[in-house]
Amino acid sequence: MSTYLDTGFLVSLYTPDSNSIKAAAYLRKAGGPFAVTLFGELELTNAIQLRVFRGEITVPQAKAARASLEADLVSGVFSLMPTPPAVYEKAQQLARKHTAALGVRTLDILHVASALELGATAIYTFDRRQAALARIAGLRAPVRIL
Secondary structure (H helix, E strand, O other): OOOEEEEEHHHHHHOOOHHHHHHHHHHHHHOOOOOEEEHHHHHHHHHHHHHHHHHOOOOOHHHHHHHHHHHHHHHHHEEEEOOOOOOHEEEEHHHHHHHHOOOOOHHHHHHHHHHHOOOEEEOOOOOOHHHHHHHHHEOOOOOOOO
């Protein structure tokens, strides 16, 4: 795996929002397969359900999103992996070194740490602070927010 997909990127891929077209285009360019950690799957599931709670999508849309994710897991687009335990130590290091300057959130740090521990060379994210952290940590973060 050379590219890690942040949960926000995956939410845009599976549910309609302002970044959905960009997410699909970037995914086509990147190729795969992509690893999804159990942590990432949980956050994606919760994010989809929060979109229902907020009235941004319907229950049928949420079910369709989950079905699409399941199909992509079965077909090999994504590979579900355990979250490596070393992710938490790497996240601690990143937090101590960079949070005061960047204002990055815990979940964003965990995604960057996951990407690093899984051996990714790039992370796709629509979050500016997470992208800044990823770049400082040595990952490419090519997705631009317009």
